[in-house]
Amino acid sequence: MKREWLRRDLLKAAPALAFSATPVGLRAAVSVGPIAPLLATFLKEAKADGISVAIVRNGVTHYHDAGFAVREGARASKDTAYEIGSITKTFTGLILAHAIQEKRVALADDIRRYLPSGFDNLAKDGRAVTFADIVTTTSALPDNIPDWHSALGNPTPAELPLRVTQFYKDYTASDFLRDLAKAKLVDTPGKETRHSNTASQLLGILLSRIYGQSYPTLVARYIEKPFGMRGGTGAISPARLAIGYDETAMPALSLPIVLPAGGLRYGTADMARYLEGQIAARDPAVAQTQQPLWGTPEHQAIGFHWIIAKAADSQLYYRHSGGSFGCSSYCDFYPALRYGIVLLTNRGNGDVQYQLEQLAGAIHVAVFGAPAGLALLQRTLEATDYADVPGSVAAVRRQHPELHLNEDRVNEWGYRLLFAKRARAAAAIFAYNVAAHPDSANAHDSYADALTEIGDKTGAIAEYERALMLNPNNDHSAEKLKTLRKGT
Known part of the structure; x- marks a missing residue:
């Protein structure tokens, strides 16, 4: 649970990589794309000096390195420990x-x-x-x-x-x-x-x-x-x-x-x-x-x-x-x-x-391209401005039964929308997550964040209360409740 609360803030820290946040899977393989620019972006966003990457595929390893193992010293390499x-x-x-x-x-x-x-x-x-x-x-x-x-x-x-x-x-x-x-x-x-x-x-x-x-x-x-x-x-x-x-x-x-x-x-x-x-x-x-x-x-x-x-x-x-x-x-x-x-x-x-x-x-x-089901769901929801998330998911799954949306994946999607100032779309995604995971304190906590942003104070209070009932140690919900109740 702490991991997901942390991600609420961390998504802000890597905007250039945010829409690649979820590990994906099998699609028609494509040639390795521009990995060097991705490493350069990482070094800038993470304020890191160096990075070394190894990609193992079908028994063959490809190495990619950027920056320095030691400031003003040796460059990063596959042998850097x-x-x-x-x-x-x-x-x-x-x-x-x-x-x-x-x-x-x-x-x-x-x-x-x-x-x-x-x-x-x-x-x-x-x-x-x-x-x-x-x-x-x-x-x-x-x-x-x-x-x-x-x-x-x-x-x-x-x-x-x-x-x-x-x-x-x-x-x-x-x-x-x-x-x-x-x-x-x-x-x-x-x-x-x-x-x-x-x-x-x-x-x-x-x-x-x-x-x-x-x-x-x-x-x-x-x-x-x-x-x-x-x-x-x-x-x-x-x-x-x-x-x-x-x-x-x-x-x-x-x-x-x-x-x-x-x-x-x-x-x-x-x-x-x-x-x-x-x-x-x-x-x-x-x-x-x-x-x-x-x-x-x-x-x-x-x-x-x-x-x-x-x-x-x-x-x-x-x-x-x-x-x-x-x-x-x-x-x-x-x-x-x-x-x-x-x-x-x-x-x-x-x-x-x-x-x-x-x-x-x-x-x-x-390396693999985006999974077709997830890409279609993204296009469908954007075209409808997230008007019917459950219906859109059901429609995409009829074409792509392999589409898998776990709680963490949907939660991150919602926060990307929230940080992009699209609170109503985020609320729709979080509402879907709450319906799919009614006993998750984190799902209710996240939904409450979006409801707060769209001005639904009553709904937000109810969701934070539900999150606290499910997890009394949810400090984020407790703090938000105090703030909201002061204004009532």
Whole structure:
């Protein structure tokens, strides 16, 4: 849910790429379009120094690079090693899948079986944290332990990167387990998806205990050597290493304790090999990581950290993004198309991750063309000024039954209209989403935003109230309600 509220603002940040926001799918293939201008636009909009892209298609990889790996230094290339951030979690999940294939553990195992005594806190409401909870992001473990802000003296955003890297410099697995024993689960395990670096750090420690080998050794054994990748866990030649930036140069996040959650570093040449292995999925462990464990691809599912969904033409695809203090990353792949893409940049913060996703969608359109069903729906709705969204969708589906409109896709469409000052058209799209997803707090929240813009205060209040009833933690709805009620 937080992801979609964030997108309300992020769509403003990438106007040149906004109408390519949704990953698309199978259509008659066309030659690769003007990717260089898309990269140039990204560098400008994201204020990034450099970007490296690898496109894998039918076993052939094409590389595209722009800008600099280091300011006033080396240019970005396929060999430039970037911090890949949370994409690392899919690596850690794959090692777990190997452990499962080898019958060392089971997905449903209580993780406390593999820890010393003293971790009664890793259960709540009679439900213990399992391996499945970790790889589906439903562990209910806190995001970071100890909490970055309180443990580090509430640093400002500018101070945080250096404080974190200094704190974790000598922080060991023993320190982590000591602090883990004091942590509190934020919810019942298995109930809700939440980002947690703690969960993947713990998984890395558990795997090391199970195998009696270090995490870097396991990465090399199960991923780098089989896929033919260079090492991403140890020292990397300064000539290859990108410097990460967020306005200024950021400290590297190459800390041992962080490694299983977001500390791997690779170039697109190596990440292309990783994607090739995912697309082929010949290894049973790789195939297992691609099975949905939480949710459904009709909306969104999760399998061993991969987010699994259907594109606008019903093609199944997998995606993940990541970010460190100074780098951002995004990758997705479509097994049926034998297509995948990875994008790495030396610019940090969450906005850039989303802009990379936008760019990946734009490149996909350049390669395959827009899906016919989605293109026809866009033309139909524009011709009628969104007068009958449900009727238009039904008519297009009679010609293109493959047309798939999940909640997120429709929600983004609505916000593009809203930011284009077309509030009534946006309200029509959001109303369709609410009807299709009546139990989604985010759908009601978005609809209320459009109703506010067209001056329907009564309707907006009702929709924000419904959003809050469905999700009492919806801060955006709560704030908007306060503002609207002051004027009544």
